[in-house]
Amino acid sequence: MRIVIGEDSALFREGLARLLEDAGHEVVGRAADALALVETVERERPDLAIIDVRMPPDGTDDGARAARELRDRDPELAIVMLSQHVETRHSVELVARGRFGYLLKDRVFEVDDFMDSLRRVAAGGSALDPEVVATLLGPSRERDPLTLLTPRERDVIALMAEGRNNAGIARRLFLTDRTVETHIASIMNKLGLQETGEEHRRVLAVLTWLGVRRRG
16 A cells, blocks of 8 residues: 555654555655645555644644545545544544544554554545544433443444454454344344445444534
């Protein structure tokens, strides 16, 4: 894959670039601030952009806002946002469009899982950090639809929201593929959702029903 990195920490940026190159990817651009990131992506037209949520010039959510701008310009651009802490303000809208991942920076050091996440996003799917999923699916609303689900179904829906396919869910939970299919059918029935078979649409359906999409 051809990748652009947007990260203001030189140490983390260069370490990430080395990791990606060692895995056989081509890092075609590096940017230390949001303005340079947009220019670099526009110039290089990468397959994937890895973007820190907080970047100069403001040091707030500049990276996330740049990601939204880049996605508006190129709906096919795959984007993985990295953050030190869970910040879901921009992630819901972007995950709804697919080709999007949101991971905590610590996940980079889990190299196999991190590379797998990049592949899923580049292929058109989604990859959400488990802590992001926990925040999005937490029982913070008066009517929590997760009360309809069994504990095992909650495990399954959390992995669905991470962007895992049925086989990946089965491996994580030590279940058969058929059992996972049964759980998903039950989840969709209880939540009144249609199973589409597309990973990012499954994530979108779950997040939409749970009322976590940005409105207005």
